[in-house]
Amino acid sequence: MAFLTRKLLALTVVLGVVQLVVGYSYRNCIEDQWSQRKSFHCTRRYFGNMSYMTQDLPVTAVNLTISHCNVSRIDDSLSHLSNLQHLSISPCNLRIIDMKAFQKLSKLKTLDLSFNELSELKPLLFEDLHNLHSLLLAHNKLRALPEEVFLNTLGLETLNMGTNLLTNFFNVAKSVSHLMNLTVLDLSFNHFTSLSYSNVSLPRSLTKLSLSGNNLLTLGCQATLFNYVKLLDLSNNTKLTAKAFQGVDLSHLNSLRLQLTNVDILKFLNISNVSGVHVDFSGTGLKNKTQIEKLCELLKKKHSIIKNLRLDYNGIRSTSFALHYCPTITKALDLSHNNLKTIKCLGFLDGQEKITELYAEHNHLTSLLPCKNKSKPALNKLEKLSYRYNRILSVSADAFHLTPNIKTLQLNINSIAFFDHHALKGLKKLHELRLDNNLLTDLFNDTFANTYNLKILNLRNNRISVIFNGTFHYLKKLTILDLGGNKITQFQAGGFDGLTNLSKLYLDGNNLKQIDTSFYYAFQDTLQVLDLNSNKIRFLRDDKSSPFMNFSKLTDLKLGSQRPHGLTILPRTLFRGLHSLKSLYLTNNKISHIPHDAFDDLTGLHFLTLDNCCVGRVNLQPGVFKNLRNLTKLVIENMGLQSFTREVFGNLTQLRILQANHNAMQSIPVDVLESLTKLQYLDIRNVSLSCTCENILLQNYTLHNPDLQVIYLYNLQCPEDKRRTFFNFNTEVCFIDLEKYLFFCTAVVIFLFTVTPLLHIKLYWKVKYGYYVFRAWFSDHWSRIRDKEENCQYDAFISYNSSDEEWVMDYLVPNLEGNKSPFKLCLHHRDFELGRDIVDNIVNAVYSSRKTVCVVSRSFLCSEWCSLEIQLASYRLFDEHRDVLLLVFLEPISERQLSSYHRMRKVMLKKTYLQWPGPDTTNLLQAQELFWSQLRRAIRAGNRLETEDGIQESYAATDDQTEKPCEDQTPDENCPLLV
Ligand SMILES: *[C@@H]1O[C@H](CO)[C@@H](O)[C@H](O)[C@H]1NC(C)=O
Ligand SMILES: *[C@@H]1O[C@H](CO)[C@@H](O)[C@H](O)[C@H]1NC(C)=O
Ligand SMILES: *[C@@H]1O[C@H](CO)[C@@H](O)[C@H](O)[C@H]1NC(C)=O
Numbered sequence: 001m002a003f004l005t006r007k008l009l010a011l012t013v014v015l016g017v018v019q020l021v022v023g024y025s026y027r028n029c030i031e032d033q034w035s036q037r038k039s040f041h042c043t044r045r046y047f048g049n050m051s052y053m054t055q056d057l058p059v060t061a062v063n064l065t066i067s068h069c070n071v072s073r074i075d076d077s078l079s080h081l082s083n084l085q086h087l088s089i090s091p092c093n094l095r096i097i098d099m100k101a102f103q104k105l106s107k108l109k110t111l112d113l114s115f116n117e118l119s120e121l122k123p124l125l126f127e128d129l130h131n132l133h134s135l136l137l138a139h140n141k142l143r144a145l146p147e148e149v150f151l152n153t154l155g156l157e158t159l160n161m162g163t164n165l166l167t168n169f170f171n172v173a174k175s176v177s178h179l180m181n182l183t184v185l186d187l188s189f190n191h192f193t194s195l196s197y198s199n200v201s202l203p204r205s206l207t208k209l210s211l212s213g214n215n216l217l218t219l220g221c222q223a224t225l226f227n228y229v230k231l232l233d234l235s236n237n238t239k240l241t242a243k244a245f246q247g248v249d250l251s252h253l254n255s256l257r258l259q260l261t262n263v264d265i266l267k268f269l270n271i272s273n274v275s276g277v278h279v280d281f282s283g284t285g286l287k288n289k290t291q292i293e294k295l296c297e298l299l300k301k302k303h304s305i306i307k308n309l310r311l312d313y314n315g316i317r318s319t320s321f322a323l324h325y326c327p328t329i330t331k332a333l334d335l336s337h338n339n340l341k342t343i344k345c346l347g348f349l350d351g352q353e354k355i356t357e358l359y360a361e362h363n364h365l366t367s368l369l370p371c372k373n374k375s376k377p378a379l380n381k382l383e384k385l386s387y388r389y390n391r392i393l394s395v396s397a398d399a400f401h402l403t404p405n406i407k408t409l410q411l412n413i414n415s416i417a418f419f420d421h422h423a424l425k426g427l428k429k430l431h432e433l434r435l436d437n438n439l440l441t442d443l444f445n446d447t448f449a450n451t452y453n454l455k456i457l458n459l460r461n462n463r464i465s466v467i468f469n470g471t472f473h474y475l476k477k478l479t480i481l482d483l484g485g486n487k488i489t490q491f492q493a494g495g496f497d498g499l500t501n502l503s504k505l506y507l508d509g510n511n512l513k514q515i516d517t518s519f520y521y522a523f524q525d526t527l528q529v530l531d532l533n534s535n536k537i538r539f540l541r542d543d544k545s546s547p548f549m550n551f552s553k554l555t556d557l558k559l560g561s562q563r564p565h566g567l568t569i570l571p572r573t574l575f576r577g578l579h580s581l582k583s584l585y586l587t588n589n590k591i592s593h594i595p596h597d598a599f600d601d602l603t604g605l606h607f608l609t610l611d612n613c614c615v616g617r618v619n620l621q622p623g624v625f626k627n628l629r630n631l632t633k634l635v636i637e638n639m640g641l642q643s644f645t646r647e648v649f650g651n652l653t654q655l656r657i658l659q660a661n662h663n664a665m666q667s668i669p670v671d672v673l674e675s676l677t678k679l680q681y682l683d684i685r686n687v688s689l690s691c692t693c694e695n696i697l698l699q700n701y702t703l704h705n706p707d708l709q710v711i712y713l714y715n716l717q718c719p720e721d722k723r724r725t726f727f728n729f730n731t732e733v734c735f736i737d738l739e740k741y742l743f744f745c746t747a748v749v750i751f752l753f754t755v756t757p758l759l760h761i762k763l764y765w766k767v768k769y770g771y772y773v774f775r776a777w778f779s780d781h782w783s784r785i786r787d788k789e790e791n792c793q794y795d796a797f798i799s800y801n802s803s804d805e806e807w808v809m810d811y812l813v814p815n816l817e818g819n820k821s822p823f824k825l826c827l828h829h830r831d832f833e834l835g836r837d838i839v840d841n842i843v844n845a846v847y848s849s850r851k852t853v854c855v856v857s858r859s860f861l862c863s864e865w866c867s868l869e870i871q872l873a874s875y876r877l878f879d880e881h882r883d884v885l886l887l888v889f890l891e892p893i894s895e896r897q898l899s900s901y902h903r904m905r906k907v908m909l910k911k912t913y914l915q916w917p918g919p920d921t922t923n924l925l926q927a928q929e930l931f932w933s934q935l936r937r938a939i940r941a942g943n944r945l946e947t948e949d950g951i952q953e954s955y956a957a958t959d960d961q962t963e964k965p966c967e968d969q970t971p972d973e974n975c976p977l978l979v
Contacts, residue, residue, distance in 0.1 A: 025710040026714075029056075029057060033656075042069070047070070054081065057081060064088070066089045072095045073096045074094065076103070078102065079100070083107055095118065110134040111136070112134075121137075130154065132153045133157045133158065135159050138160045141165055149175055159176065159185050159186070176202070176206075180205055187214070188210045193217055194217060207231060212235040213236040227252055230252065232257070235259035235261065241262045245268060246271055256278060259283030265284040283312070289321040293321055306327040311334060314338055333352075343365055361410075365391065366391050376402060382406055386408075388410045390413075399420075400426065404428070409432070425449075442468075445468060460486075464488055466489070467483075473494070481505050481506070484531065485510075491516075497522055500522055501523070502523035516547070528554060528555045530556070531556075533561050534562070538566070544571070556582065558585040560587035570598055581604060582604060582606045596621035603629065607633045618641055619641070622645070629653060633656065636663070640664050658679060663688075668689065670701045681708075687716075691720060691721075702727070792850045796825055797846055799852055803857070847872075850884065853886045916928075
């Protein structure tokens with residue numbers, strides 16, 4: 001019946017107004033989580049045209065990113081998105097953009113059309129984009145620009161046309177010259193050979209101009225071309241020589257890149273008015289001692305200080321040069337991407353004590369030698385030192401003796417296997433130490449003895465297997481310790497001693513077999529993030545430990561991907577005490593069972609992922625999420641879930657995002673979804689939702705719910721037939737079913753209407769008496785009568801049919817009442833209360849009389865009321881064991897004739913009865929006299945059912961009466977009481 005109601009409901013819904021409500025799912029786009037209909041991504045939709053993607057996006061859209069698609073043309077299919085501010089269509093194989101494509105997008109601020117196949121732009125294409133700040137057209141096939149293409153985009157600040165086929169600089173300069181806010185112009189990797197142009201100038205606002213990767217031979221332009229440019233990139237113009245700069249004003253430049261050009265840098269500095277300290281000398285071929293020292297001398301002629309000296313990409317092989325010829329370097333020296341084999345205690349920096357940063361990344365350094373014995377002044381200002389990406393194998397004691405004040409030391413991505421106990425000696429200010437991606441196997445308990453100000457220590461991806469007692473003893477200020485990707489199997493008892501301020505501990509990718517937080521006591525009050533992913537933790541029993549009980553600040557806990565067997569069992573007490581936890585990761589774990597109370601303490605949880613957490617098909621226990629009232633995002637992908645029930649999910653009232661793809665449930669009850677009142681984002685891709693009538697409500701709900709986005713709803717396939725889709729599977733069949741139900745119901749109703757009258761005629765009285773007997777049985781009357789039973793009002797209630805009234809009045813009453821024998825009789829026509837219900841009267845009569853005398857004749861048998869009286873009396877006989885019934889037969893009635901009166905027969909079999917002597921009896925008067933005395937005795941006799949010897953057996957009826965007792969009478973005519 002419930003099913004039927006639902007169907008009817010669905011019918012109304014489908015036919016009704018709800019149809020008009022616009023749904024909240026998109027054909028080819030996904031609204032970003034949390035973005036409130038503002039931000040959309042349409043990715044990897046390789047078919048169809050633009051409107052296919054954008055047609056169902058709402059007008060509220062602010063950000064739209066269309067990527068990895070195959071639309072060759074943009075027509076007017078964006079025109080309804082008038083609030084767009086950020087639009088990216090890249091890469092999409094775009095070839096043509098219609099002139100009106102962006103017509104209505106006047107709020108657009110950034111437009112990214114990079115990585116397409118555009119070879120031309122329509123002249124008025126950007127006409128309406130008055131608010132455009134940033135236009136990215138890189139990696140297309142543009143050869144030229146229409147003259148007035150940027151006429152109205154006066155707010156343009158960034159224009160990137162890198163990697164196109166532009167050849168005419170004049171053409172470009174002219175089209176941007178009026179853009180008074182343009183600051184960045186990227187023309188790298190085009191086909192310019194010169195910068196000749198006339199009577200236009202670049203906007204004054206333009207500060208960054210990139211012309212790298214062109215084929216510039218000459219600059220061939222007015223002296224004033226770069227008058228306002230601050231950053232000029234001319235790198236990778238392999239044919240450009242120093243001569244080209246003759247007469248060009250570069251005095252305003254802040255930074256000039258000349259990498260991979262043919263410019264002789266020393267010659268260039270001589271002929272140009274550029275400020276040498278602003279030139280980037282990376283990749284300018286300054287290889288050897290002489291060249292570098294000459295450069296320094298040249299620079300020093302004009303400048304006493306230089307902020308940054310970049311000497312990277314120069315193929316420098318040795319540090320034999322001396323930088324004391326240079327102006328004082330106040331910030332950074334970059335020697336990265338050279339061929340340095342040794343750094344020799346930084347001898348080349350003699351005289352450069354002001355330097356603060358030194359980079360020697362991507363060289364061939366193999367060791368860092370001790371520097372203690374060198375009698376040199378220390379580089380006290382140096383704060384940042386980076387030797388990343390070298391081949392350093394060993395770091396000796398006192399390797400940083402001459403740089404005692406470094407705060408950041410980057411030794412990561414080397415081959416350090418030997419790291420001396422005293423390597424870090426003296427680095428009292430060290431703040432961040434990167435030693436990740438090396439070959440370290442051991443840490444000694446004095447390695448960090450001096451670095452007591454360390455806050456961040458990264459030891460990821462080494463080969464550490466044991467954390468020895470006292471290793472971190474001195475690191476009281478450490479907040480982040482990354483030990484991920486090592487081979488740690490155990491901690492010694494005091495392994496983490498001293499880490500009293502640790503807030504993030506990464507232990508992922510090690511070989512830990514259990515969660516033994518007894519080692520973590522030093523930081524159990526401060527730890528916020530604990531990463532134990534990819535260890536070998538496994539539970540074989542539901543053990544009772546609650547390792548995180550005292551971690552009052554822990555917000556992030558990762559326990560995913562335990563190798564190789566997964567967690568196997570999730571102990572029910574594992575997460576006890578984690579009231580502050582916000583994120584929990586349990587992915588890839590082959591858990592066999594999630595106990596219903598496992599998450600009970602996680603009342604503050606916001607994010608839970610169970611992606612592929614479990615083995616086989618899982619059924620989540622009812623109530624498993626009952627306390628997660630703050631959960632906003634839940635990932636239950638790849639769990640083989642077979643059902644989605646209110647008992648499991650119903651309590652997640654704050655849930656906004658539910659990712660449930662790859663599961664096995666065939667339906668999702670709509671009422672469960674409705675109970676998740678905040679749900680906005682539902683991902684049910686690859687869930688085998690069946691396209692059957694069972695899901696008709698779900699289909700309708702997902703299509704028309706205005707608050708719930710179902711990811712790629714219109715692509716969800718029917719598991720039964722992949723060519724069909726869920727959102728439009730045919731629901732008419734369900735209503736055909738409904739017709740069947742309707743038919744069935746009508747048939748039943750008609751049947752009942754036909755049969756009821758027949759039954760009425762045949763069984764009316766039976767039913768009615770049944771009812772009365774039942775009613776009498778229950779009425780309160782009953783108990784009342786019962787109570788006063790012992791002192792009865794009457795001696796006998798005479799039950800007779802009106803056709804026998806004559807006999808009763810003429811014979812019975814005179815013989816039992818009056819002077820002969822002073823019985824008090826109850827006669828219906830005389831003693832029944834007027835205006836009272838017949839049944840009540842009868843019941844009353846039977847129960848307020850000591851005996852009930854039934855005067856049985858054929859008419860009596862036919863009277864239904866009399867039958868009621870017999871039934872009541874015989875009820876007392878059989879059920880109450882009170883013998884109240886006396887049968888008096890007025891005429892002989894054979895047993896066969898009685899056969900249809902079961903109760904009567906039963907009474908007759910149980911008891912004897914009196915027979916009124918018929919007219920043909922011999923000695924009639926005597927017989928009658930005997931009859932009366934027997935009757936009187938019987939009435940006088942007690943009620944207790946015992947063998948009554950007072951009544952003798954009378955003659956049983958012997959005649960063979962052929963006619964039935966009430967052949968031509970109907971009960972109604974027969975019953976006086978009914979009239
Ligand atoms: C839209 O994109 C911009 C830039 O990419 C970003 O700053 C902004 O937060 C985004 N807006 C929304 C609603 O996602
Ligand atoms: C140019 O930038 C200034 C300062 O950022 C701004 O006030 C002005 O509106 C911008 N001009 C245009 C045309 O957008
Ligand atoms: C220099 O330009 C050429 C072609 O223009 C390109 O192949 C090369 O990758 C560029 N090199 C750098 C370092 O940009």
